[in-house]
Amino acid sequence: MRDLSELTHLRARHLEHSFYGGMNHPMMERVHGIFQVPIKSSKRPLRVIASAGDAPGGHGWDHVSVSLPGRCPTWAEMDEVKRLFFHPHEVAMQLHPEESEHISNHPYCLHIWRPVNAKIPMPPSILVGVGSLGELTKQSSADFVNRLRSVGVL
Template identity: 45%
Template sequence: MTFHAPEKYRVTEGRLGSDASFGNNGYFRVKLRRGRHEFFVNVIAGEGEGWEHVSVSRPHQTPDWEIMCAVKALFWDPEDAVMQLHPPKSDYVNFHPHCLHLWRPIGCAIPLPPSWMVGPKRIEEIP
């Protein structure tokens, strides 16, 4: 289980610029494709204080499930569990109206419900 920065998307110039010496911390401009359309998402990644974290944003549209899955696949391994959190309203922080976050605690597993509570994995399993 590994948190890893996709170096090919790292922004190395400007106010948020970094290089590989920053480890997994930095700003990444990730190019994604949906059908014939290419677009970018902005990702700020970091690890520290017991957490691995990425924030994912687009200028005028909140990232959807597919985008969050694509970013998760770039920064974590397929079998890593990460989460989006809905904290108490009193703890909300909203600097960008179209930004979502993925989190994983370092050194402990995220408790997961049994998959059957979500639904069947295959259509044949539906009674």
């Protein structure tokens, strides 16, 4: 996870004060914070609460929670937050826990997690898509699906 003091320009100081009782030590600003991240797709910024896993109370997990007041963040918004709060070489994930462990304190909040002392296993990239195709637009995706249909894959 990035040093959160790099994101000071996005901090929501009034929320930090009420949530944490203020940031009384420079070290705190490196590992905890509440941020408002402006996004193009909404008039309201994303609210992000972040904590580093190696900080006291982090339990070995870097974590960001991302919310909006009236809807869940989109994949693109979560990806933007991942890129902002984590280094490019870090793998982070959203989890779907078993039902007995599911907790939701906010109807429109999603989370990104990264264990500090373990590597997240990744599936073979071919299970996700064909890398040589690059990023597909809606039109090229439709063309690709039609090609798969024409050869009997779909």
